[in-house]
Amino acid sequence: MDIYEPLQQVSMWGDSFKVEGGLNSIASPMLLVNTTTSMENKSEYIPHEPSEPSEVNQETTNKDVSKVLRRLAQNREAARKSRLRKKAYVQQLETSRLKLMQLELEIGRARKQLQGMCTGNALDTTFMGSPETINPVGIVAFEIEYGNWVDENHRRNEELRNVFQANASEVQLGQVVQNVLSHYTDLFRLKAEAAKSDVLYLISGVWKPSVERLFLWIGGARPSQLLNLIVPQLDPLTEQQLASIKKLHLSSQQAEDALSQGLEKLQQSLVQDMAVDPFSATNHGFQMAIAITKFEALESFVSQADHLRRETLIYMSRILSTHQAARGLIALGEYFHRLRTLGSRWTSRPCDSVISPRITP
Structure with missing residues (x-):
């Protein structure tokens, strides 16, 4: 160049x-x-020479700048007040929404109680919680969200079944499998929030149907039982897969036993705290404060139990192929669906089935 x-x-x-x-x-x-x-x-x-008019122009410009700055400051202040009003309004709407959910929930409980009286099963009429107690707002929100979770879980399981039966590609099937697994993770997150509101409510299982409460373990199902449910439904497994599943099953049982023993020791400690001489001058308020502190430790048990459930599902999905994992999740979803169906039929059984026959001499 x-x-x-x-x-x-x-x-x-x-x-x-x-x-x-x-x-x-x-x-x-x-x-x-x-x-x-x-x-x-x-x-x-x-x-029109620029000597004298420049001072006038400068003064006019300074006034204009001052006006602009003042208007900007006023706009910022107005925007700040508007944001505060909007935030307060949104909080008011959220509080009203939770109160409305609580009222709807109590109406539903009263309706179920009335149905239970008609069917002769008034002792088992509540699907979520006890009708004579008003749950805090956090628990009401959990019950609504758990109901939505159940519906969504059923929809995702049906989607997984359809994709599996349609012989979809490995990539598409794997995507649906991950969606189902992440949905179970959402449940554990909801339970963790509910445990902060009332861990006794969550660990008692009153948010589940009565039939599901029969198999309850620290606010959920035992991971080892889920493995016993899933494994027989899988395709023929390799020796390496069988060895890995056996190891996972053993570690799950050991973790369950450790948590169960810790919970039992906590219960024994609470019994000892409550078993005091009623005629002694002991400060019962102090003992109640200690007992409440021990109740708060239950949140850790629920957290560890849900962590064990989540890790078991994730590790099991890694052991299996995509098609095997899909088949196992379908079997797991069908199991919970049948439990809910059985619980619904139990609470709505006719009066004749609950009236004991009269024995004539």
């Missing part, structure tokens, strides 16, 4: 500028105006 090329380009730009009406074409009319302009015109032009 020629080092002079930039200079040549500048020269070309200058030539083109002249062609388009350069300095000569611009200067000629200016000279004509100056020669034909009288002194009066010059005197009229003097006030």
Whole structure:
């Protein structure tokens, strides 16, 4: 490249500028105006010189800037107040929504209790919670969200079944499997939030149907029982898979036993705290405070039990192939669906089935 090329380009730009009406074409009319302009015109032009008006313009500009800054400050303050009002309004709406959910829940409980009286099964009429107690707002929200979770879980299991039966690709089937696994993780998150509101409510299982409470272990199902349920439904397993599943089953049982023993020791400690001499001058309030502190330790048991359930599902999915994992999750979803169906039929059984026959001599 020629080092002079930039200079040549500048020269070309200058030539083109002249062609388009350069300095000569611009200067000629200016000279004509100056020669034909009288002194009066010059005197009229003097006030427009930039010496004195510049101060006035500067002062006007300062005033304009002050007005703009003041308006910006006012706009920021108005926006801040608007955000505060919006936040308060949203909080009010959320509180009203939770109160409405609580009222709907209590109406549903009263309806179930009335149905239980009609069917002769008034002792087992509640699907979630006890009708004579009003749960805190956090528990009400959990019950609503858990009901939504059950419906969504059934939908995802049906989707997994359809994709599996349609012989979908490995990638598509794996995506649906991960969606089902992540949905179980959502349940553990919901339970963790509910445990912060009332861990005794969660660990008692009153949020589940009565039939499911029969198999309850620290707020859920035993992972070892889930493995016993899933494994027979799988395709023929390799020796390596069988060895890994056996190891997983053993570790799950050991963890379950450790948690069960810890919970039993906590229960024994609470019994000892409550078993005091009723005629002694012991400060019962202090003992109650200690007992409540021990109840709060139950949240750790629920957290560890759910962690064990989640890790068992995840590790099991890693041992199996995608098709095997899909088949196992379908079997697990069908199991819980049948438990809920059985619980529904149990609570709605006819009166004749609960009335004991009269024995005539």
